[in-house]
Amino acid sequence: MQKLKNKFLTVCLFVGSFTPVFSQGNGTAGINEATQMVTSYFEPATQLIYAIGAVVGLIGGVKVYNKFSSGDPDTSKTAASWFGACIFLIVAATILRSFFL
Structure with a gap:
């Protein structure tokens, strides 16, 4: 044993x-x-997020212009929400890039 x-x-x-x-x-x-x-992958992803932010900004600008032209009283709320979405995309891409790289 x-x-x-x-x-x-x-x-x-x-x-x-x-x-x-x-x-x-x-x-x-x-x-x-x-x-x-x-x-x-961060560089192409950052560029893609910036491009999406630009498209969202253009669409938001057209929507705000249409509301402003029609005399809608809710124009400032719509402009603030679209502008906030664009700023969020740009800031989020920049912060993620600086945080991980």
Whole structure:
């Protein structure tokens, strides 16, 4: 019984000593590759958000102009909401870019 315990202990020590060696290389390389891939998408994503903000601004400008031309008393509320949406898109894109890069 003692021989079996010694063999088991020897095998456990042998396997336990090589496990950290196998896990060190690929984990770090994988994390670095994932970080590089995610950061490479920030520039196109930021440009896309800016383009969406420009389109939303143009649509909002047309809607506000139509309300103003028709004499709608709710024009200032509509202008504030569209302007706020455009500002939010631009600020959100800038903050996300500066936070993650």
